[in-house]
Amino acid sequence: MTPPIVLTVAGSDSGAGAGIQADLKVFAAMRLYGTSVITAITAQNTRDVRGIFPVPAEMVTEQITALTDDLPPVAVKTGMLGSTAVAEAVSVAARSGLLPNLVVDPVLISTSGRQLGVVNAIERLLPYAMVATPNRAEASAILGWTVSTPDDMAKAAGQLAATGARYVVVTGGDADADAESSADGAVDALWTGDGLRLLRGPWVDTRNTHGTGCSFSAAIAGRLALGDAVPDAVAFAKEYVARALLGAQGWELGSGHGPLDHHGWSGRDGRGSE
Template sequence: MTPRTVLTIAGSDSGAGAGIQADLKVFAALGAYGTSVITAVTAQNTRGVDAVLPLPPGTVTEQLDSVLVDFTVRAVKTGVLGTPAVADAVAAVAKDGRLPHLVVDPVLVATSGHRLGVVAAVERLLPYARVATPNCAEAAAITGRPVTTVEEMVAAAEALAAGGPEHVVVTGGDVDADGEAVDVLHGGGVTTLLRAPRVDTRHNHGTGCSFSAAVAVRLAFGDPVPTAVAAAKEYVLRALTGARDWELGAGRGPLDHFGWSA
């Protein structure tokens, strides 16, 4: 059977733990054919981001046109956009209805503290998103309010959903809720808390990228959003658990995308 095609629009991670490289791993692991549009080239490893080079918006548009004219793309996810001009280029394609089942991972700041995008850039895409997947820091940057508790995650998800996305998932990997990792899904006026055991590991680089990529794959296969989000959370939990004892890099290492440690 011909595989479903999924597209990632994101930055390149030279350490391959996040960004385009992580997305393509997730697509392959979950049975989809991955295509890619690179928005920025980064120099990074497990210790942090050393440099970011955004690509010209025209180059991003040319990549998008090349993929979309030839492949039947079933779902799309975005990551690092880099500049407002690149966000405008991607938003123009989304406005034309050419980015189905769009999952927007609003990457604003790497955990290392290096800024990889701007709020204004992300806001250009949110009205076209079927699902937006900010972590707590990203949700706080976009809403302008603190997001440090589950209650504040719920409020942020509701506020973001009012700005355009059909569904919002505020991921709570940075919030310790009695030993659990709690994500908040809001859509259609309904709020759901998704709970999983917290995994004690330094190998968590690319968790947000992997989660949003997994959501996109499940949407490509026809899952409703709540089912896609739950499946993505289960996938990330397995990937975190599998990489827990790895010795890759000296900092925040990558996930076990393929179940090598199972």
């Protein structure tokens, strides 16, 4: 059976924990055919981002055109865009109908703290988003006020929906394990247009968190490609990332924020068994 095509538009992570590499792993794990448009090349590992080489906007457009001419995607996700010019190129494609079921992950800061994007670039894409998936820090940067508690996240999701995104998920997984905001587990706020839902899951205590946001948004796009309604796709993605965190909990890849277990190599319970 021919697999659905899913497209990721994002930066390349040389450490393969986030960005294009993480997205393609998620698609492969879901038995989807992943394609990619690279917006920037980064030199990074589990500790830090050492360099960023932006891809010219014209080349981003060429990649999108080449793929949509021959391998049109059923769903698309964006990650690191890097510049307003690239965001404009992607938004033109979205406005033209080339990027269906668009999931916008507004990547602004890496797990290690490096600036990866600018707010005005993200704002150009939000009106075309089926789903937007900011974490608390990204929502804070876009809205201009500090998003911290679950109540804040719920308010922020509603405000971000006013930008044009049909669904908004403000994720709380970037909270510190000992912080008050993580006391009730990993909480996400989903704005559906008909109201708000708080999605709760277990907190996974691990240093291996690199690429959680990328993987979450990629999993949503993947399930949209398979025909899920958005709330079901979000619920699946939350469970998928929790399993990937648990699976990699004991991994010792690198000395910083390590990657996730995208393929379930460690087993669903994280100990090598189902």
